[in-house]
Amino acid sequence: MKKDMSQGHQNALDLAAQVVETAKKLGAGDALASLRMSRGIETQVREGKVEKLQESQSAGLTVHLYVDGRYAAHTTSDLRKAELEAFLKDAIGLTRMLDADPERCLPDASLCLKKSAELPLFDAKYGSLDSDARKHLALAAEEAGRSDRRIVSATANFSDEDGTWALCASNGIHAAQRSTSYHLSAEVTATDGDKRPEDWWYVGGRSLADLGKPESVGRLAAERALTRIGARKYASGEQVLLVENRAAGRLLSHYLQALNGANLQQKRSFLDGQLGKPVMSPLVTLREEPHLAGGLGSRSFDREGMAAQAFAVIEGGVLRNFYLDWYYAKKLKDKPTTGTTSNLICTPGTASFDKLLAGVERGILVTAFNGGNSNSLTGDFSLGIQGRLIEKGALAAPVTEMNLTGNHKTFWNKLVALGADPYVFSSLRLPSLRFDGAAVAGS
Amino acid sequence: MSHPFDPFRPDRRAFLGLAAAGTASLFARPVLAAAPHAPDPAAAAPFGIPMADLQAVLGVAMGRGADFADLYFERTRSVALTLEDDKISRAYASSDLGVGVRVVKGDAVGYAFSEVLDLAAMKRAAATAAAIADGSTKVKLAPVAVAKLPQFYDRDYRFADVDLGLKKKLVQDVNERCKKKDARIVKTTVNYADSDREVFLVTSDGVACHDHQPMTRLVAMCVAEEKGRRETGMYNIASRHNFDLYDAKSVQRLCDEAVRRTVLMFEAVTPKGGEMPVVLGAGPSGILLHEAIGHGMEADFNRKNISIFATKIGKPVAEKFVTIVDDATLKDARGSIHVDDEGSLGQRTVLVDGGTMNSYLHDRISAKHYGVSPTGNGRRESFRFVPMPRMRSTYMERGPHKHEEIIRAVKKGIYCESFSNGQVNIGGGDYTFFLKTGFLIEDGKLTRPIKDVNLIGNGPDTLSKISMVADDLVIDEGGWTCGKNGQSVPVSQGMPTVLVKALTVGGGA
Structure with missing residues (x-):
């Protein structure tokens, strides 16, 4: 098979269907084939010149096999017909050697998409972008990033991708989705003695128009890098923390580990037994919104082929749903939702960022987290933070080399205000968040 | 749980985790330990590609006046087994094959790859990568010589040749030992993975290298329960050594450490920051x-x-x-x-x-x-x-x-x-x-x-x-x-x- 995007959906769907049929013929009881084809171009510029130009054209097949009550997933990039048949034979042989597990089976057909109901995630204008246009977008961002003599380096990266994902299974699943995405980012480094403080800005979306003016990407990265000059740590203590919208997703992503079905079933979740109970400040509502127009995580079906559905995860601080895929839901004797997030939307507050800021007498604005981790079983977390001091409602000196430490079970109750500024360049859309009484360690 | 926003993030920060002009002579040539030997140009190179085809693809890559180009062939086969709730009820196997074509002009790089190793597809990738240069100078390719490599691990070893039954037995053995070690252990997850990676590199300045890189890893993760409180801990071993790595001593050490690090947490506190x-x-x-x-x-x-x-x-x-x-x-x-x-x-x-x-x-x-x-x-x-x-x-x-x-x-x-x-x-x-x-x-x-x-x-x-x-x-x-x-x-x-x-x-x- 030629790996050509122009052959589009039908070929991907046909091939996936053929793989399922062949797997059945070779002895698999059930099979689900997931085929992804994509073509992407990345243009990176620095000092007014192209530094890297990469074209990626790729196709990958993963087949999930259910053989005599046993399960395994197998991946290959070699889609030639004869090779595929040999691949499936080996895959079925390996699967047969595992332990039987009655819970391993395809999702109930009633939960699955049988016909491809496509979301509008494909930009019909995709093909009109040529290499000069890509270069000019990146160069405009990069040039705007070199706006100050204290800046030693600016790099801008523009990338776009056209991809198709086809899913077919022996229980009747037959679905495909074509989608495009565009990404523009700038990274800017300033000089500060021996130090080279850095920051970045990023925009992305399903169509080019979502990106706005490329110059503003470079300008924002530069402004942020310049504010990092002179950053240092300050005294340890309890602080008011304002977590900027762009950083808030990282904080929440650790919490999400405890909502994951595998962690729940394996007794590695601090949220075990908390369904229907308040787990966060009543100000927090988080909803899973898979059909969001133009969302970076939008989808009409999930990895297992289950039809995507909207649901509440946290509603007014109360835990409403876990992320349960078909397998772990069966093991937990519960109803499945989905195993992974699509778009997770936090209902924003009413105060603008400036108003949130003005309300803080003394505290720290967190603009980024540096490393750190979280324990999904106990809820303990500890993350490096950087940002700005807040004094009398205004941004003051830059902060770095400090740690925020807490426990998710109590920390989210310290949330006292949400901004009206959801971060749209992520599938986790959170506004800026204010926490009172956060434990911050420094000097 | 996957978070699709992560791959989109520009991130120069690097992380580490367990569980990313004119002439070729301007480049310093790689240091070779022993005299390379020249291959027969009619013979097939590794990956079954005739030497003449390699030269043809490199010719396309260098065709627009680049300083340097290389072709990187790779074949990787891997398998991973997971045990949960006393059953090995999940396995992942993958096989990957392709060639990357890199073209360098000054500090600039053009790159493309092909997952199909026929001559036409490889030439297409080379032409795409060559676009980073904009001239048309004909560059003379150096004759290819295959480098003799040192030996830090066994390049003739293949994990694919180890019976899957032995790998299963190892995983089950770790599960049993962890559970036996301490009555407070309520869950064990064991992951075993291995891979055989074959790489073949050929460059426009005449260097060719062919290597096999074996790899294996074994992870034990435990959850313990005491008076209604739970804690978790893990330990892992990874190496390029062959399957004999997992002898009685190392397997016992893995289990002892995974259990010790789990139950130790019942006493553990968060320090004052x-x-x-x-x-x-x-x-x-x-x-x-x-x-x-x-x-x-x-x-x-x-x-x-x-x-x-x-x-x-x-x-x-x-x-x-x-x-x-x-x-x-x-x-x-x-x-x-x-x-x-x-x-x-x-x-x-x-x-x-x-x-x-x-x-x-x-x-x-x-x-x-x-x-x-x-x-x-x-x-x-x-x-x-x-x-x-x-x-x-x-x-x-x-x-x-x-x-x-x-x-x-x-x-x-x-x-x-x-x-x-x-x-x-x-x-x-x-x-x-x-x-x-x-x-x-x-x-x-x-x-x-x-x-x-x-x-x-x-x-x-x-x-x-x-x-x-x-x-x-x-x-x-x-x-x-x-x-x-x-x-x-x-x-x-x-x-x-x-x-x-x-x-x-x-x-x-």
Whole structure:
């Protein structure tokens, strides 16, 4: 098979269907084939010149096999017909050697998409972008990033991708989705003695128009890098923390580990037994919104082929749903939702960022987290933070080399205000968040 | 759980985790250990591609007046087994094959790859990559000579030849031993993985290298329950050694450690946060070197003047007993490579020599920029990626002090035993690493266990605050994976017991 995007959906769907049929013929009881084809171009510029130009054209097949009550997933990039048949034979042989597990089976057909109901995630204008246009977008961002003599380096990266994902299974699943995405980012480094403080800005979306003016990407990265000059740590203590919208997703992503079905079933979740109970400040509502127009995580079906559905995860601080895929839901004797997030939307507050800021007498604005981790079983977390001091409602000196430490079970109750500024360049859309009484360690 | 926003993030910060003109002669040629031998041009090269076809593809790659081009063929087969709830009810197997074509003109790189190895597809990829250059100069290709590689692991070994039944038995054995070890263990997860990677590189300046890189890893993770309270812990072993790695001794050690680290947590507390002396235990503490200095010494960041170490070569940065190396030659280490992914032989590179900053970690592009020989650090995740300077096994050499002496020297501080991940800001120099297990030090003695806190420091500042180094160097046997610019590569790290006078430890206010 030629790996050509122009052959589009039908070929991907046909091939996936053929793989399922062949797997059945070779002895698999059930099979689900997931085929992804994509073509992407990345243009990176620095000092007014192209530094890297990469074209990626790729196709990958993963087949999930259910053989005599046993399960395994197998991946290959070699889609030639004869090779595929040999691949499936080996895959079925390996699967047969595992332990039987009655819970391993395809999702109930009633939960699955049988016909491809496509979301509008494909930009019909995709093909009109040529290499000069890509270069000019990146160069405009990069040039705007070199706006100050204290800046030693600016790099801008523009990338776009056209991809198709086809899913077919022996229980009747037959679905495909074509989608495009565009990404523009700038990274800017300033000089500060021996130090080279850095920051970045990023925009992305399903169509080019979502990106706005490329110059503003470079300008924002530069402004942020310049504010990092002179950053240092300050005294340890309890602080008011304002977590900027762009950083808030990282904080929440650790919490999400405890909502994951595998962690729940394996007794590695601090949220075990908390369904229907308040787990966060009543100000927090988080909803899973898979059909969001133009969302970076939008989808009409999930990895297992289950039809995507909207649901509440946290509603007014109360835990409403876990992320349960078909397998772990069966093991937990519960109803499945989905195993992974699509778009997770936090209902924003009413105060603008400036108003949130003005309300803080003394505290720290967190603009980024540096490393750190979280324990999904106990809820303990500890993350490096950087940002700005807040004094009398205004941004003051830059902060770095400090740690925020807490426990998710109590920390989210310290949330006292949400901004009206959801971060749209992520599938986790959170506004800026204010926490009172956060434990911050420094000097 | 996957978070699709992550891949979209621009992120120069690098992280580490367990569980990323005209003529070719301007480039320093890779250092070859032994005389290369010229192959018969009519014969098929590895991957069944005739030598003449390789030359034809390179000809297209160089066709627009590039300085240099290479073709990187890769075939990787891997398998992973997972045991949960006493059953091996999940396996992942994958096979991947392709060729990456890189074209270099000055500091600029054009790149494309093909997952199909026929001549037409390879030429198409070469023409795409060649677009980075815009001339039409005909470049004469050097005759290809295949390099003889050193031996740091067994390149003739294939994990694919090991009976799957043996791998299953190993996984079940780990499960049984963990459960038997302590009645409080309520869940065990065991992961086994292995891979056989074959690579063949051929360059426009006549270098060819062919290697096989075996790899394996075994992980045990436990959950224990006591009086309604649960805790979790893990341990893992990773290596390029053959399947005999898993003998009775190492398997028992894996289980003992996984269980000990789990039940220890019942006693553990979160320390009070702030700046304090930190003793780094021998072995996994090499994570400090990886984050505090290793990434900042990767020459691509310095070439662009965006690393905090950009002006430090030849300058004193630490006490005279501090020597830090990055080494491709450790026997069977996860981070060892016979040859890097652009044809420079595996070697030992001294980053800090007796307290003085000595050398960056170079790939071919940075070595040319600085006018030095490549150090064999040009690595890539797979044929889908460009190579760039990456670490291999990073560790500190032995020092003059004793382990006990170092702990005795601390009145109030912490002792670090194991970690899960770390990260660094290349330019600002701020780095972090996350402690999973450790102990408080009170009046020169280890007292209560501590857990789950982030440590944060600044690279050059930390180097200058290393005040004692013991003689007990351990290379950690765990499987570390390093991420940079979206590419992951396997690495190792090691450390003797070390005292850092002050680091900021996360914790309660």
